Amino acid sequence: MPRMTGRRAESGSTRERVLKAADRLWSERGMRGASLEDIAQEAAVTKPTVYYYFADKSALYTAVVCSALEAHGAGLRTATRRGARARDRLASALAFLVAARCSGPRLMRDGGVALTLDQNSQARSAFFRHFFSPVQQLLDEGVRAGELRQMDTAFATQALFNLVDPWTSRDALPGGRDAQQLANDIVAVVVDGIGV
Secondary structure, X not given: OOOOOHHHHHHHHHXXXXXXHHHHHHHHHOHHHOOHHHHHHHHOOOHHHHHHHOOOXXXXXXXXXXXXXXXXXXXXXXXXXXXXXXXXXXHHHHHHHHHHOOOHHXXXXXXXXXXXXXXXXXXXXXXXXXXXXXXXXXXXXXXHOOOOOOOOHHHHHHHHHHHHHHXXXXXXXXXXXXXXHHHHHHHHHXXXXXXX
């Protein structure tokens, strides 16, 4: 692929700087805690430059969410294939989610900006494609292989995301666990249950 030169190469890097600045600031401060002016300053551009690439805050928000989900989606897909058994692959996927600290799902949950129907659809589609689908597919394969019991895998996938979500945005994990230990413990509770 030919290398981009001139204004097009600069434009791509400027857009990426704005995306990274927004992701960083919104992850730290939340949507309401960082204005477009703050983001422009962090990206070392002017506010009109931000508007050149993104029509408004909701357009930038949508781009940040989709970009973060896409960037981490490949790693999640790789993690869902690591391990001989469904249980091992699930622990690998959950460990990836905790360790990656992807801001996309958190930004989607926290919201803070009104989205158009199209923007909402784009963000949800990116989440489904890059995060939800790989985990549900892992569960489907585990059920087909007889390694996991019959279940509503869409419901189970959502439940897993809800279980792991609190640990995706913090440094300290419970009891000094690392991401893999936490993932193994969650899988043990989900797969083995808590009964005697």
